[in-house]
Amino acid sequence: MTEVAVLGVGMHPFGKFADRSVTDLCRSAVLAALADAGISWREVEAVAAASSRFSGGKGWGLNGNDVVEDLGSTGVPVYNLSAGCAAGGNAFHIGYTLVASGMHDVVLVVGGEKMPKGFIQTSGVEEATDPEFLRQRCIGVSGPAFWGMLCRRRMEDYGTTEEHLAMIAVKAHANSVHNPNARFRKPFTLEEVLQSPMVCFPLRLFEICPVSDGAAAAVICSARFARRKTTKPVWVAGSAVATARFDDGMTRHLAAVSPPGKTMHSEAKLAVETAFERAGLGPRDLSLVELQDNTVYYELAFPEEWGLCAEGEAERLVEQGETGPTGRLPINPSGGFQSFGEATTAMGVFQVAELTWQLRGDAGARQVPNARVGLGQTIGLGGNATAVMLKT
């Protein structure tokens, strides 16, 4: 395995862009990443793209092909990766392996999505063999209701309060004020969050992420190629993909086997632990984390499940401001999904871009001091998860 560097990153700002196509968004992000890497389109040897669920891709998730046609068909191999909301992270991992294996020197990773309005709906399949259809027709349990159930249990187990949940949203938006790519850049007070409408008790509107349009891209390359282009590359320390385990306690169908413990996000835990192992690094080495905060609850549960803090300690870290950019365990200094909104399949690449800017020291007022090692993580439908560790 050869060392792999992130040579350049780019992002289209997140928001709602009625007059721009997903190809337009991807084009902006890719051109920015190529310019940042200091390379031409012709130098890209392969493309790993997230398959979009909601936009472009000719209805087959062929979003990488859309990008290649748009920038100029050079005949390069294209890999379109589908993994629900983990697709961007999945595409990054495949791009990484293409370089690490020695197959290619320069690979473009891209993810872009334009989201329909409102809460994410199901596939539209109305068959009794489709678990998502059964869940919705027989019970009516939305995505936020799942997060609500997990969060409610945590409140009972650890005494998490509504204020703790709101503090995380306040922190996210305080960070987003300093991020020009974020969609929501207004600071919120604790009261504003606590007065936002209840969506799925115990979670309020400002404690779950909305959906957005957005795109991100990364140029990754071999160490040999990187040294020709820069004296300060950002390295991929470890990358991993995992899927959920059978003993996971989350009811992903109508039921699950009651677990002996409380493993609820086994795919994310497995991906992160594998990335740590491959990087030869551990929780103590982390300067910052960009994790998938579809809901503020994840900022409490994930750090514990991955061993970044002790069980039941997450609320104390939040209270003491330790998850802010200058704290002991900075989480989502970008502002996270709370501030960007989720352009589902773009998010894994979005995290790589944010981590790269942090590790270069280019993150402006949201900069984590002396950032050396960063972790990015996604989780998606189907029990998919990814984790990537970058280092200076």
Added chain:
Amino acid sequence: MTQRIPVIEGLFAELPEGPRLLGSRCAHCATPYFPRSPVCHHPDCDAGRIENRMEDVAFGPSGVLYSHAVQNYPPPPPAKFDEPYQPYAVGMIDLAEGLRVLGRIATDDFSKLQGGMPVELIVDRLYRDGDGNDVVTWQFRPAEAAGHRNQGRRKP
């Protein structure tokens, strides 16, 4: 006359002994499934993969609430509900048979719901269809039997 129509056939039954969920159990490794599964999915059940033997089982009616949430806003299709929309509780319920099941929690007082509380399976209306029939589904309600009252919460 109003009829009771199951929302989906084959998921639950109102038997003489009470409502039950219709599931399966692997004859090799005893892993329980709801809904019924024609095969065992346990990764270590090598015997089951070679010689598939699934038995029909009726699960319920007793369980323990793991956690709940309230669907405060109307969920998107294909969910169906009576108008005007009334928020309802949903929960994960740990059945005695080793299954964690999703279901609505039939209660008007969400504040009384607490992890570890005993619940029991019922079959009740999900919505009334255009022909005036009650479309019913499996749900859980707080168990009212006195003997259950002092069980308290089960530690995680």
